Amino acid sequence: MKILWRQLISLMQGLFLLIAVIFLKACASKQVHEGPLQQAEWDTKAMIRDMKENKTQTVSIDLMAVKNQRVRLDVTAMMGFNVASLVMSPKEIAYAIYPKKEFYYGKNSEKSIERIMGLSLHPMNLANIAFEEPVRGPGWICEQDNLKVLSKCENRQRSIRVEWKDRTPEGQKKVVITAPQLEMQWLFKPPQTEVQFKAETFTLKQPDGFKAIQIN
Template sequence: MKRLFFVLAASVVLVSCGTKQVKPPLPQGSYQKAQWETKAVVRDLKANKSHTVDIDIQGDYPEKLRMEVKAFMGTAVASLALNSEDIRYTIYPQKKFFEGHASEGSFMPLMNIPLHPRNFMSIAYDTPMRGAGWTCAKGPDGLLAECNQVGKSIKVQWQERTPEGQKKVLITGPTFEMRWLFKPPQTEVQFKDETFVLMAPPEFKTIQLK
């Protein structure tokens, strides 16, 4: 989590899943295109420090995701675009642009969290986490309640849902904790072609993800 806290500090100053990547179907009555306003509190457990960020999400399930991360006073921290297996994101305070094949290590330069970018979409859309070693369970309401990746001690819990669609998500691991509040989704949306396109800003260093 040191990378995320460095980025945020700089910006202020400025059910079971196997090894095969199967796209889970959306819950009955759900939506393909949606956008969310969210707020997350990310805590570094080792350093006992936390920061709050706003994350705007736009999704076209199951292939496309856009995330805009902002810190204090709306300061831009990062932009992310996921198109199937292609991931691109910009870290503005560092003037770096990352691109490559999406994997569990894709976010390491930003958050130091070994979570596949597709699983951020899974969290938003209430679908089981994808990838090796994940097991998931539904709650009494029939909705997804918890997913665990035991081998890496990572847990995702969906909590405090409302009829309007608001929810809280708790993501925990050995060195981090992320408390994520989702406001009710906007589902009457239309996205432009460029919504899920992200290009390297001028003078930013481009880094290939491996």
């Protein structure tokens, strides 16, 4: 009886040791993924208020990005109605506006999306906002909170402000963008980090029947 009892205790000790090893490996693996993101996919929703027209629209935005390299955004309204798709690199941009059947392509710059969003902002900054990186460009000043985490970027000359709020440890957050012509509350779910993008993910062709407009 004593022998069986000792064998049982030995077995339990071995089991606890195995569990501890697995737990430590899991923690080590988790620590690797908690480093700065290099690529990710976000499921987001945005409530956009047009100050000039005094209208508010809520859309879903799927954002896929490789930091500082490639970005894709697909915008849909209620019931899955396609609003726009956009792909870009730091130097080139292409986007389709489905309701208007217009396809824009050309040089990526601060003027690229001003006609559709009322923002004089380099579009690559949309990915910087998702990655919680400072907004880049002339006149932008960014601040950190007491925990040394990016909290606000502002361009006083253009009256544009970006604020990160309501962060959670899982990566959920709210970003508030205010400008003279719009206010945007952008809600991010936790990012999907285990992603492998295909080359065609960041390619957008002119849809049939769409008018092509070159951006200079």
